[in-house]
Amino acid sequence: MIRQVLPEEAPQAAQVYQLCAKAMNEHGFYNWNENYPSVREAERDAQSGTLYGYYRHEELCGLVTLDQQEVPQYAGVPFLVPRAEALTVHRLAVSPLHQQRGISRELLRYGMRLAGEKGLRALHIDCLSINPGPMRLIASLGFRRVGEIYYPKKDPRVRDYPFYCFEKMTE
Secondary structure, three states, X not given: OEEXXXXXXXXXXXXXXXXXXXXXXXXXXXXXEOOEOOHHHHHHHHHOOOEEEEEEXXXXXXXXXXXXXXXXXXXXXXXOOOHXXXXXXXXXXXXXXXXXXXXXXXXXXXXXXXXXXXOOOEEEEEEEOOOHHHHHHHHHOOOEEEEEEOOOOOXXXXXXXXXXXXXXXXX
């Protein structure tokens, strides 16, 4: 079941983030660390009603933030649909204990449905170009690559790699 994460569930969300950060770093994808994402992001997103969780038997297995806040780097990306008409994906995370079960796919599909319900025309997402799992998932869902950005404040081991930006129109 996918539902909004409640503010009091932010510590559990932060635990999922930290498990993901550890697993990503073990595989050489130093996109997240012990400081990001943290309980601070989880609390903020939960309080704003933009943090959604995938729950299985009451256990929080995966998360996604869906809002209309784009990072400044998106300003130069040639999205077909502007921010005002799109939902943006942030911090898509599935606990390593629950990966390879289609949870990320379900969370992204949920984002598409939510965008449509809100009358928005597209879903925007970016992904570290050297992380093959999410790249395959995004492509399999029909997202179209529209550009790339860089995050100069990321870990030095990944800051020189592009983050590819994708867009998918709602149906």
